[in-house]
Amino acid sequence: MESKEIVEEYCRIVNEQVRWKVAHVNISEELKNHIDDQKNALIQQGMDKDEAIEAAVKEMGDPYSVGLSLDRVHKPKVQGTMLFLAIILTFIGAFTRYLIVEDLGSTSFMVNDAILLITGIALMLLFYYLDFSIIGKYPFIIFSAVILASIVVLTMSLNFFGRAYLSLAGFNMSLGYLFSLIFPVAIAALVYKMRNYGYKGILLIWCGITVLNFILLIVPMLIGAIHFSIISVALLCVAIYKEWFGVKRVKGFVLSLFPVIMASAIVITVMIMNEKIKARLLSGLFTWDNQEYIVSIRVLFNQLISHAKFIGRGNGVDTSLLNRISVGDVWTDNIVSYSVYTYGWLPFVIVMAVMLYFIIKAIKLCLQQKSIFGLLVSLSIILSIIMQVTNYMLYNFGIGMSETLSLPFISYGNTALIINLAMTGLMLSVFRNGDEVNDSRLLSVRRIMTKG
C-alpha cells in the first residue's frame, strides 16, 4: 500500500466506526493534520518519507478503538423537544381551526386543511434531515437561483384579489407569502458569501435587499417587504458585529443603517409635505379610529377582543356584526381575536406560552451556533417567525399594521403554513448538525469551485 493510501485507509476505518456521517470530514481533517505533523517530526529525526508516514500512522493508535471513542462523542443534537413543540403548535392550530369551523357551521375547508397539515409536517421533517450546509457551499448560486426562480414564477402567476398567485394542479400558492418567508434565508446566504468583501460586500448586500424588495413590491406584498427589510438589516448588523466583512464595526454599522435612515427621512418628509399620504401611512401603523371603517372586518375583530372573557365565550358584540364573519376571515388573519372572544383569554395565554417557549429556546440554540453560517441561517428563520408572531398579535389587537402575514403553525394558509413548517425544519437542521459546520471549509469549497 502506498504511504498516502495508508493515511486514507486509517481515516476510513476510524470514520467507519463513527455513525454520524456529518462529523467524518472534521475528524479526517484533524487526524490527517496530526499524522502530517508527526511525519514531519520523524523526517527531521532522519527517517525517509514513507517510513515516517507508516510510523506516524502507527503512533495514532488502533483505528477501531479510536473510531469507537469518537463515535461516543460525535452525535447529532437531536431536536426532539423543538420538533415536538413545532408539531404540538401545528396541531393546536389545526384543532383551533376545527373548533372555529364547528362554531361557524362550515366544514368545507377541513379536508384541504388536513392535507396541508400533513404536507407541512412532512416537509418540516424532510428539511430537518437535509444537510443544510449545501447553502453555505454555494451561497451565491442559491441566492441567484432564488431571484431567477422568483422572476420566472412571477411571470407565470395569476392575479387574485390584486396579488400574484401561482396555480399548480388546483393548489393556489401565494407568491407574497412564499417570497416573504424564503427571502430571509436567501439574504443570509448572500451575507455569508460576502466574507472579507469589505464595504463593497455591504453595498452588494444592499443591492440584493433592494432587488428582493422590488420583487416583493411587484407581487405586491408590502408587509412582506417590511418584514424582509428588518430581518436583512438585523442579519447585516450581526455579520458586522462578528467582523464578517473585515470592516470596522462603527463604519460598518453606519453604512448598513444609512439606507434605513435615508428611507425614514424620505417617508417623514413626504408625510410633512402631503396630508393625504400622511393619513394613509399613519393608518397602517396605528389603530383605525375613523367612523368610516367602523363596519370593516378589522374593527369588528378588534371589538371581539375588547368583549372577551377570562374563560368561555365573550358577550356584548352586536349579533348582526357576528353574522358577517366568515371562516376565511377568521382562519387567515383573525384567528387570535376570534379565539380569544370565543374561548377566553386563558387558552390563548397557554398557547402563546408554548409559542414563546419555542421562540426563546430557538434563540438560545441560534446564539450557540459555532459557525457564522449556522448563525445567519437559523437567525434569518427565527427572526421571520418572531416578526410574524409580533405583527399578527398587534394586528389582532388592533394596534399594529393594517396588514399581516400569518401566525406561524396556527393560522390557516396554503403557502404560509407549509413554508413556515419547511423553514422551521431547516432551522432545526441547523441546530441538529450545526456543531460540525465549519466556515473555513465551506469557504475553501467555494474557492476550489472558483479556481476550477
Place this chain on the structure above:
Amino acid sequence: MIDKSLISGSTTMLILKLLESKDMYGYEMIEELHKQSNQTFDLKAGTLYPLLHGLEKNGCVTVYESQSENGRKRKYYQLTKNGKKILSDKRDEWDSYTEAVNHVLKKGVSYGV
C-alpha cells in the same frame, strides 16, 4: 515506563492544565506533555482527540482555526471559563487523592483501635 492506568484517569486534567498557559493544537499538546513530564507521558493521538472533542462538547474548551507559519490551517483549542473551573476541581481531587496515597505509603495503615 509508568503503568498506563495510572495516567488515564488524570489525562483530562493534564490536557486542561496545558491549555491553561496557551491555546494549542493536538500535536503540540502531545509534544508539550511529553516534554513537561520529562519524557514520561507518551499520549496517543487516538486517545487525545476523542478526549478533546468530548471536552469541547461539554464546554470546557472551544475551538478556532488559525493558519500556522507554513500556511497550514490548524484547529486550536482554548480553555473556557467552565474548563478553568473543571481544572481547579480536578486539581483539588487529585491533591486529596495523592495526599491519601502518600499518607498510606509513607506512614502505613492504621486499622483503628
